[in-house]
Amino acid sequence: MRRLGPRVEQKVAQTTLWVMTLVTVGVLLFIIFFILRRGLPVLSLEFLTTNPADMGKAGGIFSTIVGMAVLTLLAILIAAPLGVGTAIYLTEYTWGGPVTRVIRFGAECLAGIPSIIFGLFGFILFVTKLKFGWSILSGGLTLAFMLLPTIIRTSEEAIKSVPPAYRTVSFSLGSTKWQTVTRVVLPSALPGIATGIVLSVGRSIGETAATIFTAGSALRMPTSIFSSTRTMSVHFYILAREGISMPNAYGTAAILIIAILGINILTYYLMNRFIRKYS
Amino acid sequence: MSDVAIRVEGFSQSFGAVRKLKSLDLDVHRNEILGIIGPARSGKSTFLCALNRLNDLVRGSRVEGTITVDGQDIYAPDVDVVALRRKLGMVFATPVPLPRSIYENIAFGARMAGVRSRTKLDSLVRDSLEKGGLWEEVKDRLGTSGLKLSGGQQQRLCLARILAVTPEFILLDEPTSGLDPISTMKIEESLRKLKKDYTIILVTNNTKQAARVADRTAFFLGGELVEVGPTAQIFTAPSDKRTDDYLRGRFG
Numbered sequence: 001m002r003r004l005g006p007r008v009e010q011k012v013a014q015t016t017l018w019v020m021t022l023v024t025v026g027v028l029l030f031i032i033f034f035i036l037r038r039g040l041p042v043l044s045l046e047f048l049t050t051n052p053a054d055m056g057k058a059g060g061i062f063s064t065i066v067g068m069a070v071l072t073l074l075a076i077l078i079a080a081p082l083g084v085g086t087a088i089y090l091t092e093y094t095w096g097g098p099v100t101r102v103i104r105f106g107a108e109c110l111a112g113i114p115s116i117i118f119g120l121f122g123f124i125l126f127v128t129k130l131k132f133g134w135s136i137l138s139g140g141l142t143l144a145f146m147l148l149p150t151i152i153r154t155s156e157e158a159i160k161s162v163p164p165a166y167r168t169v170s171f172s173l174g175s176t177k178w179q180t181v182t183r184v185v186l187p188s189a190l191p192g193i194a195t196g197i198v199l200s201v202g203r204s205i206g207e208t209a210a211t212i213f214t215a216g217s218a219l220r221m222p223t224s225i226f227s228s229t230r231t232m233s234v235h236f237y238i239l240a241r242e243g244i245s246m247p248n249a250y251g252t253a254a255i256l257i258i259a260i261l262g263i264n265i266l267t268y269y270l271m272n273r274f275i276r277k278y279s
Numbered sequence: 280m281s282d283v284a285i286r287v288e289g290f291s292q293s294f295g296a297v298r299k300l301k302s303l304d305l306d307v308h309r310n311e312i313l314g315i316i317g318p319a320r321s322g323k324s325t326f327l328c329a330l331n332r333l334n335d336l337v338r339g340s341r342v343e344g345t346i347t348v349d350g351q352d353i354y355a356p357d358v359d360v361v362a363l364r365r366k367l368g369m370v371f372a373t374p375v376p377l378p379r380s381i382y383e384n385i386a387f388g389a390r391m392a393g394v395r396s397r398t399k400l401d402s403l404v405r406d407s408l409e410k411g412g413l414w415e416e417v418k419d420r421l422g423t424s425g426l427k428l429s430g431g432q433q434q435r436l437c438l439a440r441i442l443a444v445t446p447e448f449i450l451l452d453e454p455t456s457g458l459d460p461i462s463t464m465k466i467e468e469s470l471r472k473l474k475k476d477y478t479i480i481l482v483t484n485n486t487k488q489a490a491r492v493a494d495r496t497a498f499f500l501g502g503e504l505v506e507v508g509p510t511a512q513i514f515t516a517p518s519d520k521r522t523d524d525y526l527r528g529r530f531g
Contacts (some may be wrong), residue, residue, distance in 0.1 A: 095338050165375040169437075172333060174365035174444055175391040183391070188378060 032257060039254025042247045048255070052219050056235060057245045061252050063221045067136070067229030070222065071215055072204045074140030075147060080197050082144070083151030087193075090152075091159045092181055104156075111149035118146040119213035127214055134228040139215025146210055147200040154199070158192025159185060191271050198267045202260050208233045232256050284309040284448070284478045285330065289344035292322075292329050294337055299325045301502045302344065312470060312479040314493025314510060316486050318530065322502040323482040324372075327450045330480070331367040332360050349447070365392065368441030372453040374433035376425030381408075381417050384425040384436055388444035403443055411439025412469045431462025438469060449473065451481045455488065467492050486526060490514050498522045 004012065046060055053059030086103075094100045122142025132138040162185050170180040186193075208231075216228035217238060230238075232252050239249035285307035292300040300322045307313050315323045328334045330346065332353065346353050353363055365388070376384050385404045386394075394400060404421065408414040413435040417428070425436055434454055441449060451470075455463040470479060470492055483489050489496050490510060497507035498519070506519045517523045524530060 163375070165371070165373070166377060168333060168336070169371070169375045169377060170387075170391075171336065172331060172364055172369045172371075173388040173391065173440065174361050175388075176361055179391050183387075184377060 035250060035253045035257055038247075038250035039252075039257075042251030043254060047251055051221060052235070055242075055244055056219070056239050056248055061232065061235060061248070061255065063219060064230050064232045064235040064252070065255070067215070067222060068205060068231040068233070070136055070225075071139050071143065071211060071229065071231055072201055074136060074225065075143035075204050076197065076201060078140065078144035079147040079151055079200065083148050083196075084155045084193060086148075086152050087155035087159055088181060088186075091156055092177070092185065107149045107152045110145075111153065114209075115146055115207055116209035116213075118142055119210040121145075122210065122214040133226065134214065134216030134218070136215055136222055136225045136227060136229055139211045139229070139231075140225070142210050142214040143204050143207060146207070147204060150200055150203070151196050154196025155189070155193045158189040158196070161192065162188040191275055194267060194271060198263060201263055205231075205256065205260060205263075206233055207231075208237050212237070232259075282309040283307070284349065286347045287344075288346075290329065290346055291343040292325055292334060293339075293341045294334075295339035299502050300329065303504050305497060305504055305507060307478060307480060308495070309478050310474060310476075311494040312474055312481055312492055313507075314489030314496040315480065315482045315499060316484075316489050316496060316525075317499035317505075318525065319484070321499040323499050324452050325502075326499070327369065327452050327480065327482055330448075330450060331364045331369055333364075333369070335360065365444045366446055367448040367450055368444055368446035369450040370434070370437050370441055370452065370454045372456050374430060374437045374457075376428065376433050376436055378426060379424065380422050381425050381428070381436065382421040385440050385443045387440065392444070407439040407443040410442050410469070410473065411435045412465055413439055429462075431458050431465065434458060434462065434466060435469070438466070442473075447478060449477050449479045451479065451483075453482055453484055456484055463488070486514075498525065500525070 048060055048065070049062050050060035051063045052061060086107075090100055090103060119142065122138055122145070126132045126138035126141050127134055130138075132141075166184050166188065167180055170184045175183070211231050212234045215231065215234075217230045217234055218228035219230055220227070222229040232255065236249050236252040236256065239245055239252065283306045285305075287303050287305040287307075290300060290303045291298060303326070315326065317323050325334065329342065330348070330353075334340045334342075342354055348363070348366065351358070377387060379387075382404055385407050386400045389400060389403055394403070405414060405418075408417065413432060416432060417436075425433065428436060434457075438449075438454070449470075455466050458466070467488065470481070473479065481489070481493060493510045495507060496510045496513040498505045498513065498517075498521075500521055505521050506513070506517065508518075513522065514526060517526065
C-alpha cells in the first residue's frame with residue numbers, strides 16, 4: 001500500500017480524533033437526555049420534600065436524599081483527611097523506598113476491587129462483627145474505605161506536580177518541613193486534591209452495591225448515625241428492579257444526575273476563584 | 280577586612296557513591312564578595328547548598344570535614360538548620376517566585392518565623408524591596424502575583440525576599456544566568472551596595488561578572504578548589520595553569 005502524503009495523513013488523523021470525541025460526548029449527552037426526559041416530568045417540589053410512601057410507589061424521595069447526603073458526608077469526612085494525610089506522608093516524608101512502594105501498590109490494588117466486595121467486607125466487619133448493624137455508620141465507613149485509594153492516588157499526583165523548586169525556596173527561606181508542606185505545597189496542590197475528592201463524592205453518590213449491604217434500605221427518615229438508611233441510588237435500584245414505580249425511578253435518577261452535575265459545577269467555580277487568588 | 284566569617288576545612292560532600300566536593304579548604308571574609316567560577320558540574324552550586332545545608336534534602340547526602348559559620352560548626356548534631364538557613368539566604372539560578380502576591384513573597388520568611396504584626400511586615404516589605412532595587416517598580420502593585428513580573432524583576436524579588444529574613448550572608452547561584460544585560464547590571468549594582476552589610480558568595484558562569492564585582496575569586500574544577508585569591512590577581516596572574524586555561528577559554 002502506498003503511504004499517504006503527510007497532508008492527507010493529517011486530515012485523516014484530525015477527522016478520526018474529531019469523530020472519537022463526538023462519539024464520547026454524544027453517548028454522554030444521550031444518557032443525560034434519556035434520563036431527564038423520563039425523569040423531569042415526575043419532578044416537583046413535593047417529590048423532593050416528602051418521604052416515600054407505599055414502598056416508593058407514592059410520595060417523594062426526601063429521606064433518600066438525606067440518606068445519601070449524610071452517608072456521603074460521613075464517608076468523605078473519614079476518607080479525605082486519611083487519604084490526604086497518607087499522600088502527604090508518602091510524597092513528602094519518605095524517600096520512596098520499598099515500604100512506600102508496597103503501600104502505593106496496595107492502595108492501587110484496593111482501587112481495583114469491585115465495590116460489591118467492599119460491601120461484603122463492610123457487612124461482615126461493621127454490620128455483624130462490630131455490631132453497628134445496617135446503619136449510616138457502617139455504610140459511611142465502608143464507603144470511606146472504598147474511596148481511600150482514589151483520594152490517596154489523586155492527592156499524591158497533585159502533590160508531586162508542585163514544582164520541587166517551591167520546596168527548595170521555602171526551605172531556603174527558613175521554614176520547617178511542616179510549614180513548607182502546609183503553606184507552600186498544599187495550597188498549590190489543592191485544586192488537584194479537591195478534584196480527587198469531588199470525584200469521590202460522585203462515586204459515593206452513585207454507589208449502590210457497597211451501601212445496600214451496609215447501610216441497608218430503610219425508607220424511614222434516619223435519626224442518628226445508627227439508623228439504617230436508603231440512598232437515592234439504592235432507592236432507584238429497588239424501584240426499578242422490583243418494578244415498583246418506573247416513573248419514580250426515573251425521577252430519582254434525574255435528581256442524581258442533577259446533583260452530580262451541580263456538585264461538579266460548584267467545585268469548578270470555587271476552584272477557579274481559588275486558583276486566581278493564588279497565582 | 281580579613282575577619283573570617285566562614286571557614287571550610289577538609290570538607291567533602293557525597294551523594295550516595297558520588298563525591299561532588301573533594302576536601303575543600305577555604306575562608307570567606309566578612310563583608311566581601313567572594314566570586315566562585317568554574318565550568319559546569321565543578322561543584323560550585325553544591326558548595327553553596329552545603330553552606331545552608333540544602334544538600335540535606337537530597338537523598339544519600341553525606342559530608343566529611345567541617346564548615347564553621349561565625350565559629351559554629353554547622354554540621355554539628357545540635358545545629359538548628361532552620362535558623363542556619365535564615366542566616367545564609369540563597370538566590371537561585373532560575374527566579375522562583377512563590378505563587379502569591381509580591382507582598383506575600385517578601386513577607387513569607389518573616390511569617391514563617393512568626394511575625395504577625397501588619398505594620399512590622401509592611402515596613403519589612405518596603406525596606407527589603409528598596410534594598411533589592413525593586414521598590415520603585417512595584418510599590419503600586421504589591422498585591423499582584425509575583426509570577427506576573429518580568430524575569431529580571433522576579434530575580435530582584437527573590438533577592439529582596441532573602442533580605443527580608445535578615446540574613447548575614449547572601450549566597451547567589453548564577454543569579455543572572457537567565458537575565459538580559461540591563462537586569463544583570465541592576466543586580467550587580469545591588470550587590471555592590473549590599474556588600475557593606477552582608478557577606479556575599481557569588482557563583483557565576485560568567486567569568487567577567489566575577490571580574491566586575493568580586494573582591495576575591497575562587498576557581499573550582501571537578502569538585503576541587505584549584506585556587507583562591509584577590510580577583511585582580513586571579514585574572515591577571517593566576518598561579519595555577521588550569522585557572523589560566525579556563526580564563527582564556529581553553530576549556531569549560
